[in-house]
Amino acid sequence: MKADALGRKFNTLRLSLTNVCNLACLYCVHESDANSQTFLPTANEVQSQGKKILSVKQFVAVIKSLLRHTPLKTVRLTGGEPTLYKDLPELINALKKLGIPRVVLTTNGFLLKRKAAALKAAGLDGINFSLDAIDKEIFFKMSRRDKLEATLEGIDAALENGIKVKINSVIMKGVNDAQVLPLFDFAVSKNVVIRFIELMKMGHLYKGHNDYFFSEENILWTIAKKYDFQKKLRPTGSTANYWETREGYKFGIIANESSPFCSDCNRLRLDSFGNIYGCLSSNDGISILGCLDDDVQLEQRLQQALKQKQTTKFTGSDLSMKAIGG
Numbered sequence: 001m002k003a004d005a006l007g008r009k010f011n012t013l014r015l016s017l018t019n020v021c022n023l024a025c026l027y028c029v030h031e032s033d034a035n036s037q038t039f040l041p042t043a044n045e046v047q048s049q050g051k052k053i054l055s056v057k058q059f060v061a062v063i064k065s066l067l068r069h070t071p072l073k074t075v076r077l078t079g080g081e082p083t084l085y086k087d088l089p090e091l092i093n094a095l096k097k098l099g100i101p102r103v104v105l106t107t108n109g110f111l112l113k114r115k116a117a118a119l120k121a122a123g124l125d126g127i128n129f130s131l132d133a134i135d136k137e138i139f140f141k142m143s144r145r146d147k148l149e150a151t152l153e154g155i156d157a158a159l160e161n162g163i164k165v166k167i168n169s170v171i172m173k174g175v176n177d178a179q180v181l182p183l184f185d186f187a188v189s190k191n192v193v194i195r196f197i198e199l200m201k202m203g204h205l206y207k208g209h210n211d212y213f214f215s216e217e218n219i220l221w222t223i224a225k226k227y228d229f230q231k232k233l234r235p236t237g238s239t240a241n242y243w244e245t246r247e248g249y250k251f252g253i254i255a256n257e258s259s260p261f262c263s264d265c266n267r268l269r270l271d272s273f274g275n276i277y278g279c280l281s282s283n284d285g286i287s288i289l290g291c292l293d294d295d296v297q298l299e300q301r302l303q304q305a306l307k308q309k310q311t312t313k314f315t316g317s318d319l320s321m322k323a324i325g326g
């Protein structure tokens with residue numbers, strides 16, 4: 001695959017397995033949709049719109065074709081909520097058999113207590129848990145579901161099964177910013193790396209994002225109340241900046257507003273219907289299902305996706321995080 005003017009190519013695939021979720025997080029789901037269990041169309045409704053979430057066989061066929069054009073080092077499975085995809089272990093196993101070095105998952109985790117062992121056995125290399133509060137009430141305020149305990153049990157189950165765990169926490173001003181230090185201490189107690197995430201201008205927060213914006217500087221200032229820390233070098237292609245405390249504990253911040261990371265972005269996104277996106281700022285999905293065996297056309301579509309990338313920073317999108325998995 002030909003690189004773009006900034007030398008960027010795709011070697012990380014973020015694969016959205018479903019656009020359905022079992023939480024209704026404030027930054028992802030508009031108030032008006034919060035009370036429906038799964039606010040997006042059910043599988044049947046999706047079918048009735050002529051769209052069908054891809055099967056394991058279809059996802060594998062797509063990824064095999066992509067591998068002829070670009071060496072994918074990492075496939076990150078996202079959603080909606082990827083643990084709702086019923087053949088998840090089979091898919092992980094199939095991707096490992098394709099030789100993908102790292103197959104990892106981003107999940108809200110509250111189904112992990114009963115799924116962790118099977119995911120580990122399938123070959124899963126790591127899990128990022130979305131955890132925006134360690135306080136029961138604030139967790140409910142952020143996710144609109146009473147699932148804190150189940151999520152913590154999910155984290156313990158993953159650790160007990162020897163799966164590498166990280167925690168991702170989206171911080172919203174006036175909602176859960178007081179949870180920065182409690183979440184930090186929780187991660188220290190579990191000896192897992194936490195990454196705080198600046199709120200993104202996506203979906204219903206494409207407008208009005210500023211009301212809740214809590215910056216990288218605000219987060220660092222909060223952590224500095226208790227910890228001394230030094231900045232680390234950002235690994236190439238990483239979305240997070242990292243710091244290390246005097247005690248030797250590493251943490252990160254994904255600051256798409258304050259410290260954009262477009263210059264070496266290597267991420268390609270694939271949604272659950274076979275459309276690719278070169279950039280989160282674009283909501284123009286490019287279908288590739290019709291050209292999996294046509295390398296000329298597939299290369300053209302990949303170049304089209306690469307052209308969607310920003311050169312400096314994320315500009316936002318009205319696409320829902322659930323449709324593309326962030």
Ligand code: SF4
Binds near residue numbers: 262265279315
């Ligand atoms: S905004 Fe686009 S180019 Fe920038 S980091 Fe995100 S996906 Fe990559």
